Every structure is written in C-alpha cells, then in structure tokens.
Amino acid sequence: MRARPTPKASASSRSIRSAPMLSIFRGFLNSKVGLIITFVVLGVIALAFGLGDVTGLRSNATSGGPAGTTLVTIGKENLNANQVRADTERMVGMYRQQYPQLTMEEFITKGGFDQPFENRINSTALEQYGLSQGMRIGRALADTEITSQPQFKGLDGKFDRDRYKQFLAEQRLSDSDLHNELARNMMAQLLISPLMSQSLGRPLAPVSVATPYASMLLEKRTGTVAFIDTKKIPVGAPVTDAEAAGYYQANIARYTVPERRSVRYATVSVADLRAKSAPSDAEIAKAYQDGAAQFAPTENRSIRQVVLLDQKSADALAAKVRAGTAIEAAAKAVGLDAGLLADQSKTAYAAQTSPAIANQVFTAAGGAVIGPVKTSLGWAVIRLEKITKVPGKTLDQAKPDLVKTLTEQKTMLAATALRQQIGDAISNSSTIDEIAKKLGLTIQSSPALDQRGNDPDAPTPPPAQPDPVRMALAAVAFQSEPEDAPQLAPIDKEGGFALVKLDKVIAAAPRPLATVAEEVKKNFIVDRQLRDARTAATGVMNKVNKGMKLAQALAETGLKLDATKPMAANRGQLFTSKPAPPIILMFAIPQGTAKMIEAPYKGGYFVVVTDTVQRGDARGNNDLINKMRSDLGATAGDEYGQQFVRAVRNQVGVKRNDAAINALRASLLGQGQGDSPDGQ
Structure with a gap:
C-alpha cells in the first residue's frame, strides 16, 4: 500500500507562512x-x-x-x-x-x-x-x-x-x-x-530569570515597509511557443493530473434505516410498561439546608427555625448560607445526600424542619420550602417520547447488525456484488477521484467543501490495492457508512500542452513578473543598506508602486496576535538595516527597514513578571x-x-x- 503525494506549497510560500x-x-x-x-x-x-x-x-x-x-x-x-x-x-x-x-x-x-x-x-x-x-x-x-x-x-x-x-x-x-x-x-x-x-x-521561575524575558516582550520597534507588487511589474514581450514549451516541461508537475482512483460502492444511510425502524404499538406498550416508574405521578420538593460542623450548633439553629426564625436569617446569623435546592426529585436528592435523609425529607409535610441529621460534611438542618406535584403520563401522552427513543434504539441495532453482517461476509471472502445482493444494497461506481475526493475531469471547479461521501471513498481507495477485499468506511457523523471496493487506478499524467497552452503562458508571465519584482526588491534593499532612504530607493526603480508605509509594534504582539510578515521581519533585523521577504501567492516582495528599537524594561511590572514566572515554571x-x-x-x-x-x-x-x- 502506498499513499501518493499531493502538490506541495512553493518554497517562497512556506518562507512567510506555515500551513495551518x-x-x-x-x-x-x-x-x-x-x-x-x-x-x-x-x-x-x-x-x-x-x-x-x-x-x-x-x-x-x-x-x-x-x-x-x-x-x-x-x-x-x-x-x-x-x-x-x-x-x-x-x-x-x-x-x-x-x-x-x-x-x-x-x-x-x-x-x-x-x-x-x-x-x-x-x-x-x-x-x-x-x-x-x-x-x-x-x-x-x-x-x-x-x-x-x-x-x-x-x-x-x-x-x-x-x-x-x-x-x-x-x-x-x-x-x-x-x-x-x-x-x-x-x-x-x-x-x-x-x-x-x-x-x-x-512552580514559579525566579524573578531574576523571568524579568529579562518579560522585558523582551515590552521591546518596541518602528519601521518602514515598501511593497514591490507583482501586478505592477511590466508584463513584457508576448510569450513565444518555445518559451511556453520550455516552461511547461520545467513545471510539468503543475500541469499533471494526480493519480486518480475509482471505486465501486454501496452506501447505508442512517436516515434510511430510521425510516424502517418505526416501533409497533406492541413495542410502545411494552416500553411504557417497562418504564412504569418513569411515567407514574411523582413530586418534586424545594429544600433549604444549612450544614454545621457540630451537633450542638446544629441543634441551636434548628430550634430557632422551629420557633419561627427564617432559616436564611438563622444561617446568616452564624455566618452561613441556607442554600436552596429547587424542585428536587427524590432520586436526585438522595444522590446528593443519602437515601435515609431523602426518605425523611420526602415523607415530611410542607414547611417541616428536618434534623439535625448527620451527613458526610457535618450536621444538616433542612427546611421543606415547597412541594410540587408532577402528574404522571398516560400511554398516549408518553407515546411521542417513546416512539423517538425506540426508533433510535432500533436504528442503532439495525446499523450494528448490518455492519456485523457485512463484516462477517468480508471475513468469509465474499465479493462486493455477493454482499450487495444478499443484503439488498445498491452498487454504484464513482468517477476517478483524487486523494481529496475531487474529480479533476469535472467540467466545474471542485467545491470549497468536498462531498463527504467522496472524501470517504477516496480515503479508502488510496489506501487499497485492487486485490484487497471490500472495506467499510464511515461517511457521516450520524453513523452512515459505505461498503467500498477499489476498482481502477489511473496513474498520474500531465495534461497535453495543447490543452493548457493559455494557462502555461499566463503562469510564465506571472513568474517573469515575480522574478523582475525580486530583482527590483533586491536593488532597493541593497541601496538602503548602503545608506539611501527607502522612499528614494523605491522611487529609483522607475515603477509605479504604492508609497512606503510606517510600522510600529511591541514584541509581545508577536505572541498575542497574528502579525503580518513585515512586522515579524522587523523584529528579526538590526536597527537601520533592510531585508526583503516574499509575499504570499507570488504577490511580490516586501522590503522592510527597522528604524528604531526601544528596549523594554519590565522592572516594577509585577503582573507581567509574575505571568512570565508562571509560564517559565510550567516548563x-x-x-x-x-x-x-x-x-x-x-x-x-x-x-x-x-x-x-x-x-x-x-x-x-x-x-x-x-x-x-x-x-x-
């Protein structure tokens, strides 16, 4: 098995931006x-x-x-x-x-x-x-x-x-x-x-270690940037057929259709299984009977409680509440809070306390004071604030929820069973046609797909978001060989899947020059403009490094370019935002010097000059130093x-x-x- 490479980003592109x-x-x-x-x-x-x-x-x-x-x-x-x-x-x-x-x-x-x-x-x-x-x-x-x-x-x-x-x-x-x-x-x-x-x-790093690093984040720089725009470079003479042919051969990978693979497959949709998984009236009635406790009438209770460390204090507080003092006021008098647990079921309250305490609370009358009772945290005094009756549900009332639950359960079981049947058939060396016939699946054939699930021969450009089914098919195809058995592949987040068998492998091959001649000539011109932009940028950079002002060096190119622009930033911004490449470069070169960097997508070249450097001093900035101590200590x-x-x-x-x-x-x-x- 071999995975085939996809076209790589250019070196110039990689120099200024890293792939996400x-x-x-x-x-x-x-x-x-x-x-x-x-x-x-x-x-x-x-x-x-x-x-x-x-x-x-x-x-x-x-x-x-x-x-x-x-x-x-x-x-x-x-x-x-x-x-x-x-x-x-x-x-x-x-x-x-x-x-x-x-x-x-x-x-x-x-x-x-x-x-x-x-x-x-x-x-x-x-x-x-x-x-x-x-x-x-x-x-x-x-x-x-x-x-x-x-x-x-x-x-x-x-x-x-x-x-x-x-x-x-x-x-x-x-x-x-x-x-x-x-x-x-x-x-x-x-x-x-x-x-x-x-x-x-x-652990925290020592202040003496953290302070210099914190000071670095406060360093401020100003600079100037010029942009040599590829689009503003003269197009030059028309591209000859010989130049186009030479460029085509030198960049043959750009015009090569990558290896493609087609598959035969059958999909299983959870939606289709769900449509066939509606429960019968008998199943619904049985589920209602099995869950009788869930649908029976019940009640919820709202409770306020205070937990004290010793029984004596708890007895005193309980006495005050029984005498008529509001439990909130009694708790506040001893520096505590009477927390409200609203609309608790008996099961939920028992999970928070204990079944024994829940029994006392749920057998008491409204307004009753329970306790003190011993808990794992101390002695609790509890007041029953409100009792809410929750009516039960008849079969008809519970039916919509039961249908939904049973349908999902049956759908899951059907999907699992079908996957198991297919898996067993694959293990028994059944072909994709035999499996499809036995299980009633429909076999389809895909077009020749690349590794991302796109069809390079399609008349329209590939969608921004490839079709998930085709992506799944391609993932299997490019990890398979023609003699491999059919395989199962997930196709969506709901649990749908496909039975996939590699059909054909079409080797990578360049498109004929005649079919891409216009594209080749356009690419030739762009590369020539980029080369001329680099030459111009190199000249500007060299003149600045010999003492000329950036604006003057830019003007001497004779090109109609945008004016230079000022920049200012502190080093900390490099780590808290996504600065542009010229800002990053400004912090990498000495004061008074110039350097160039290519813009993305063959857009041209930036020439950057660092004008001023103001060293940072974090002494006295305790917040920043402490953060740096923590960050360094974490390592x-x-x-x-x-x-x-x-x-x-x-x-x-x-x-x-x-x-x-x-x-x-x-x-x-x-x-x-x-x-x-x-x-x-």
Missing part, C-alpha cells in the same frame, strides 16, 4: 505529555476518541507474513516496519474522522510519523525500565479502562462483549494486542506523571520528564536503523523506488 496544523493533530503531537510518551498506538487512540471502525483501512502488514525490517531495537524488544506502518495508517484514519481531507503526506510532513514513532520508542523504553524495577500493570487495570469506554456499552449501559469483539475484528487486533498496548502506556504514565507540571504544582516539569526519558533510554539501550526508518517514511509518502520495506 489540524487542531486535533496539533493538540496531540504538541501536548506536554505527548512529547514524551504516546498514549495510544495500536488502537487506544480509537478508544480515547470513542471510535469504532475509524478508518475502513486495512494494512496487509499485519495479516501474516514476515515480521518486517527492524527499525529500532529498544533493550530486548524490536520495533519493526510492519508495526509502525499499521500504527501510522490507523492514526491517519482516526484523524480523518475530524479532517476528512487529510492525506498521508500531510500527516507525515506535519510530524505524524516522526513524533509518534519517537513516542513509541519512549513508551517501550519506559515499560522495560518499569519492569526492571518490579512494576507490573495487572490485566484487571487494563480491563477497567476498556470496559469504561462508551462505544463498548450496550443499550443497557453495560459493557457489551460483542461490540468489543467487533471493534477488535475491524481493527485487526487481538485482545492481547490491545491489553499489551494499554499496559505499556499505563506504565509510561505512572513513571512520567509525577514529573509533569501538573504534579509539581506549577520545569516537562524538562524533568524529558531528562528522565533520556536517562531511561540510555539505560535500556536504543539502537536505530536510520536507513530502514527513512525507507519506511518514503514508502508511506509514496516516494519509495521499487519495493518498500517488507515488500509492500
């Missing part, structure tokens, strides 16, 4: 603990996010065959390419639930391979160290973690072993795989957690944790096979030549 990181992805990889250990690799990520079949992806790497090339040896344990490939594909699938357009290349280039791989090494080293110190994670502890996950619970709220087995089958995991991975990461957490900031109570635990992990790795012993690691990374990016590691 997925918030969920960034949150995991850049979390304090995430930098040291990984909480999940073999599917525990899926547990944490409450997912079942998170991808529909299947790795041939885990379905038999050799163990794979060893990437790293950690103590006595080898981590091989097959394991890491499967882990990476699972994580990509999980993140696609939040960001369906995510490609394997984007995931890996943003740290999705390297950081989790290092985390896996760290957690394995920590596990071995813990075992050497006599630490053990019992199976019961891992069982508790698994049974607490909501996606493994049935309609009765209890752990459903069938759902758990279905999850393992979909992820191609064994029960021991999952337990071992949980145990490894629990061990790592136990060793690391005491060293993290939250365990250390957020202390992370430093301790990182040092501890490095020491553990050194003691356990970590030997990397960098050639194999690089080969696997390239293979996942679709850059491998010939066979990838392990022949995949």
Whole structure:
C-alpha cells in the first residue's frame, strides 16, 4: 500500500507562512505529555476518541507474513516496519474522522510519523525500565479502562462483549494486542506523571530569570515597509511557443493530473434505516410498561439546608427555625448560607445526600424542619420550602417520547447488525456484488477521484467543501490495492457508512500542452513578473543598506508602486496576535538595516527597514513578571520528564536503523523506488 503525494506549497510560500496544523493533530503531537510518551498506538487512540471502525483501512502488514525490517531495537524488544506502518495508517484514519481531507503526506510532513514513532520508542523504553524495577500493570487495570469506554456499552449501559469483539475484528487486533498496548502506556504514565507540571504544582521561575524575558516582550520597534507588487511589474514581450514549451516541461508537475482512483460502492444511510425502524404499538406498550416508574405521578420538593460542623450548633439553629426564625436569617446569623435546592426529585436528592435523609425529607409535610441529621460534611438542618406535584403520563401522552427513543434504539441495532453482517461476509471472502445482493444494497461506481475526493475531469471547479461521501471513498481507495477485499468506511457523523471496493487506478499524467497552452503562458508571465519584482526588491534593499532612504530607493526603480508605509509594534504582539510578515521581519533585523521577504501567492516582495528599537524594561511590572514566572515554571516539569526519558533510554539501550526508518517514511509518502520495506 502506498499513499501518493499531493502538490506541495512553493518554497517562497512556506518562507512567510506555515500551513495551518489540524487542531486535533496539533493538540496531540504538541501536548506536554505527548512529547514524551504516546498514549495510544495500536488502537487506544480509537478508544480515547470513542471510535469504532475509524478508518475502513486495512494494512496487509499485519495479516501474516514476515515480521518486517527492524527499525529500532529498544533493550530486548524490536520495533519493526510492519508495526509502525499499521500504527501510522490507523492514526491517519482516526484523524480523518475530524479532517476528512487529510492525506498521508500531510500527516507525515506535519510530524505524524516522526513524533509518534519517537513516542513509541519512549513508551517501550519506559515499560522495560518499569519492569526492571518490579512494576507490573495487572490485566484487571487494563480491563477497567476498556470496559469504561462508551462505544463498548450496550443499550443497557453495560459493557457489551460483542461490540468489543467487533471493534477488535475491524481493527485487526487481538485482545492481547490491545491489553499489551494499554499496559505499556499505563506504565509510561505512572513513571512520567509525577514529573509533569501538573504534579509539581506549577512552580514559579525566579524573578531574576523571568524579568529579562518579560522585558523582551515590552521591546518596541518602528519601521518602514515598501511593497514591490507583482501586478505592477511590466508584463513584457508576448510569450513565444518555445518559451511556453520550455516552461511547461520545467513545471510539468503543475500541469499533471494526480493519480486518480475509482471505486465501486454501496452506501447505508442512517436516515434510511430510521425510516424502517418505526416501533409497533406492541413495542410502545411494552416500553411504557417497562418504564412504569418513569411515567407514574411523582413530586418534586424545594429544600433549604444549612450544614454545621457540630451537633450542638446544629441543634441551636434548628430550634430557632422551629420557633419561627427564617432559616436564611438563622444561617446568616452564624455566618452561613441556607442554600436552596429547587424542585428536587427524590432520586436526585438522595444522590446528593443519602437515601435515609431523602426518605425523611420526602415523607415530611410542607414547611417541616428536618434534623439535625448527620451527613458526610457535618450536621444538616433542612427546611421543606415547597412541594410540587408532577402528574404522571398516560400511554398516549408518553407515546411521542417513546416512539423517538425506540426508533433510535432500533436504528442503532439495525446499523450494528448490518455492519456485523457485512463484516462477517468480508471475513468469509465474499465479493462486493455477493454482499450487495444478499443484503439488498445498491452498487454504484464513482468517477476517478483524487486523494481529496475531487474529480479533476469535472467540467466545474471542485467545491470549497468536498462531498463527504467522496472524501470517504477516496480515503479508502488510496489506501487499497485492487486485490484487497471490500472495506467499510464511515461517511457521516450520524453513523452512515459505505461498503467500498477499489476498482481502477489511473496513474498520474500531465495534461497535453495543447490543452493548457493559455494557462502555461499566463503562469510564465506571472513568474517573469515575480522574478523582475525580486530583482527590483533586491536593488532597493541593497541601496538602503548602503545608506539611501527607502522612499528614494523605491522611487529609483522607475515603477509605479504604492508609497512606503510606517510600522510600529511591541514584541509581545508577536505572541498575542497574528502579525503580518513585515512586522515579524522587523523584529528579526538590526536597527537601520533592510531585508526583503516574499509575499504570499507570488504577490511580490516586501522590503522592510527597522528604524528604531526601544528596549523594554519590565522592572516594577509585577503582573507581567509574575505571568512570565508562571509560564517559565510550567516548563520545569516537562524538562524533568524529558531528562528522565533520556536517562531511561540510555539505560535500556536504543539502537536505530536510520536507513530502514527513512525507507519506511518514503514508502508511506509514496516516494519509495521499487519495493518498500517488507515488500509492500
């Protein structure tokens, strides 16, 4: 299996703006603990996010065959390419639930391979160290973690072993795989957690250390910026056919249609299942009978209560209230508050106090004073303020709610049963046509799609937000090979899914020059204008650095450009807002010097001059210094944790096979030549 690369941003674009990181992805990889250990690799990520079949992806790497090339040896344990490939594909699938357009290349280039791989090494080293110190994670502890996950619970709220087995089958995991991975990461957490900031109570950095950093935030700078606009550069001579042909060949990737894949598929909509899941009158009547207590007449009670530390004080306060003093006034006289618990049911009140106290309150008459009664917090004096009768519901009155609840339950059961039937059929090597015929599904064929689910040959531009079904189809298609079995893929947040089988693979190929000649000539002109803009900007920058004023140097270009503009900012703004590239550059160059930077989207070049620099002085600014002390102190635990992990790795012993690691990374990016590691 190979993921194919998508076109990359230009180097000039990357120089002034970084691609936005997925918030969920960034949150995991850049979390304090995430930098040291990984909480999940073999599917525990899926547990944490409450997912079942998170991808529909299947790795041939885990379905038999050799163990794979060893990437790293950690103590006595080898981590091989097959394991890491499967882990990476699972994580990509999980993140696609939040960001369906995510490609394997984007995931890996943003740290999705390297950081989790290092985390896996760290957690394995920590596990071995813990075992050497006599630490053990019992199976019961891992069982508790698994049974607490909501996606493994049935309609009765209890752990459903069938759902758990279905999850393992979909992820191609064994029960021991999952337990071992949980145990490894629990061990790592136990060793690391005491060293993290939250365990250390957020220590404060010394004032002498924090003050210089706080002063840096107060530094003020002024500057001047000139913009050499690409659009204001002369177009130049018409592009010749020879120039267009040369440009086309030099930039062939720009005019290449990426690899496309088509699939055959059948969708299952939750809305369709819901339409077939209306409960019968008998089912409604049974649900009403089973929930008789829920629909019976009841009452709610509004209560004021005061909790005192000793019984003597509580007796005195109760006596005053029984004598006619308002409980609020009696409580206020001793410096307390008579809190109001409005419209409490007996069950809710018992959960807050105890069943015994609730019995006393709900058998008392309106206005009664109860107590003092002993509670876990002290002695409570309670006054019953109001009794509200809540009438019961007849079958007809309860019917709308019952229909809604039963319909959703039946829909969920139908979806689960259908998924199970399809999963069993796939396991039994049934074809997509056989499965569709047996279950009454309609097979469709997709157009040739790229990795984002778009059809490059469509007559209209792709939509701003790709179709979610096509994105799901493409996600499966680009992680499959033609000989792979059909797969299940989620298609919406309601729980709809598709049965998908890769049909055709259309290799990437450039469009003929004749069909894109006009586009090529336009791009040639823009690049020529950008090149001339760079030449002009370089000349302006050099003149300023030799002593000429920016405005004069700009005028000497002979171009009709906008006038220079002043800038002013303090360094703290770099961290509290999203400053423009010229502002960032102003804080990176010495006073009185000029530097240039390319604008986004080949828009031109900025020439920036730093005019004045006023050093900050945070002395006396206690609020800023204290914040800096806190911010710097927050990193202390992370430093301790990182040092501890490095020491553990050194003691356990970590030997990397960098050639194999690089080969696997390239293979996942679709850059491998010939066979990838392990022949995949």
